[in-house]
Amino acid sequence: MTRENMIPRSRPLNAATANGDDTSQDQPDNIAALIPFWDMANHRQGRVTSFFNVGTQEMESAAQSDFKAGEQIFIHYGDRANADLMIHNGFINPTNPKDYICIKLGLGTSDPLFEQRAKLLLLMQITKNTDLKVLPPPTYISPQLLAFVRVFNMNAQQLEHWITSERAMDLLHIDCALETTLESKTWQYLQTRLMLLLRVFPTTLEADEEQLAAYKKGELYFCYVEAMVLEYRVLEKRILAAALEYARQRVKA
Known part of the structure; x- marks a missing residue:
């Protein structure tokens, strides 16, 4: 589950919609996706800086602070209780303010x-x-x-x-x-x-x-x-x- 990320589903024009048979309404708005590299970033308390750009169909993530070459990059997984972190991510944060x-x-x-x-x-x-x-x-x-x-x-x-x-x-x-x-x-x-x-x-x-x-x-x-x-x-x-x-x-x- 930690590798499964829900992103907006793109709905390109296909043969069905061109013929007036629009089945896209039956599709969910989001789809599960794997996001290499970003998905490997560990958690650090802070703020969410990762957003999916619908226009470019890309995940965009900004660093929360300056870092040097060779240093580990962290992202904030969201304001989750330790129970959620333990069950879904396999760790807890002893100083979790949320x-x-x-x-x-x-x-x-x-x-x-x-x-x-x-x-x-x-x-x-x-x-x-x-x-x-x-x-x-x-x-x-x-x-x-x-x-x-x-x-x-x-x-x-x-x-x-x-x-x-x-x-x-x-x-x-x-x-x-x-x-x-x-x-x-x-x-x-x-x-x-x-x-x-x-x-x-x-x-x-x-x-x-x-x-x-x-x-x-x-x-x-x-x-x-x-x-x-x-x-x-x-x-x-x-x-x-x-x-x-x-x-x-x-x-x-």
Whole structure:
């Protein structure tokens, strides 16, 4: 998959279109392609500087910084979480500023307020069953995750108020003015959910950090994949643990 790049499909005039039998509408807009040389460039955090030139039918890529002859050329693969980098590219970035952990949340159809909750979520362009992000410090909880949990904990009167309000998008903001009871329930829910996610792991963060430190000192052997998975698990748990502590502080406040 790392060698497969989707580029715009060129649609030259052919015999079928010349005869009025235009089948090009049935073709997808993009086609998978191999791009030699560019495809071999390794990743470095930065910005995307590679673009496909439809006019010349070529991939154009600019360097993010100056480099000398013989030095390795890097490109930015995009703002991907470590889970995506590991699965699709075979590595992780321990200092990835775009890292996040997804948790799956959804509304229960047996909830008597299901329709109202789904309607309010839709106003914020959030689906009723979705993956939402837990982020590294200093953000911790993504706006969409915070809004979803707020809606999930609203009563009928609160839902009606926000559905009819022109300021529904305010629910995405950390400093949104809400009733104390609702805000308390929101952060208590997040605290409980994050705590349960951490308890699913068979090992603790501290135990994983000790193993990782021993591996890096050469005191413990892991193959590359085992070491990468261990380090990913440490990074994942750190994000969840930091968000859990943040939620605890919000509950106390």
